[in-house]
Amino acid sequence: MNVPAAWYLVLAAVLFGIGGYGLVTRRSALIMFMCLELMLNAVNLTFVTFSRTLSDIGGQASVFFVMVVAAAEVTVGLGIVVAIFRRRSTTSVDELSEMKG
Template identity: 55%
Template sequence: MVPAGGYLLVSALLFSLGVMGVLLRRSAIVMFMCVEMMLNAVNLSLVAFSRLLGDPTGQVLVFFVMCVAAAEVSVGLALVIALFRNRESIDVDQIRLLRG
């Protein structure tokens, strides 16, 4: 049997890889993918805890996270499209209208 720590470690590793991706990449689309990865890492630890405690609440929470992720992706990608139409670029370093 794999101990619960195995799942939690994989989840922590995936989360830090997601953070690394968000900070290292400049393409808005890949940054969104890394945000999805971070949400998934948290989902994994929620499922592991739900199994550990024998309580379905964690899995219901995962269900809600999935719905929020779907909403976030649809709005975010619409923003990327609107951005590309105006700027002809998805490089987040070139979007600095609000930087004084």
């Protein structure tokens, strides 16, 4: 008998939590993007686990689309980071406070 799906679901939940913790505590925009990738991967793992458990290919198709959107998101996000770095010479999100009220 294979490992139950709950093990993978708990692993994915913990990975999601680690990514979320990094996202709110790290300062560098680059590291924040990496933590975002961790959270996306946690959700992908959940999708694949449910796809196996429910014997439904829709979960794997969803992972496919999540990967495409993640690739697009990283491309545009890193473009923004490069543009900000040109102007401000930093990638720290604390420095970007012009819109503070």
